[in-house]
Amino acid sequence: MTDLERVRDVKRRHNRELMSAPGVVGTGVGRDTSGRPVIEVYVERDTPQTRSTIPDTIDGVDVRIVETGPFEAR
Numbered sequence: 001m002t003d004l005e006r007v008r009d010v011k012r013r014h015n016r017e018l019m020s021a022p023g024v025v026g027t028g029v030g031r032d033t034s035g036r037p038v039i040e041v042y043v044e045r046d047t048p049q050t051r052s053t054i055p056d057t058i059d060g061v062d063v064r065i066v067e068t069g070p071f072e073a074r
Helices: 003-019 049-051
Strands: 024-029 038-045 061-067
Touching: 003 024, 003 038, 003 061
Parallel strands: 038 061
Antiparallel strands: 024 038
16 A cells, blocks of 8 residues: 555545534545645634644544635535
């Protein structure tokens, strides 16, 4: 299993709990500045309260918070 496949698997297994955190509007897989895959958690607003509910790592995979503003379905 590649690093990317492992990160996708960890995200899939933890997606429900990540999406249940207040302010979370989505999740994805991206890469950090060194090119390693990370779990991205998209939040409407990046606040200390929101950050306190999202772990820095999950199963050894780094988590990055990305402020996106609200998502709008069309």
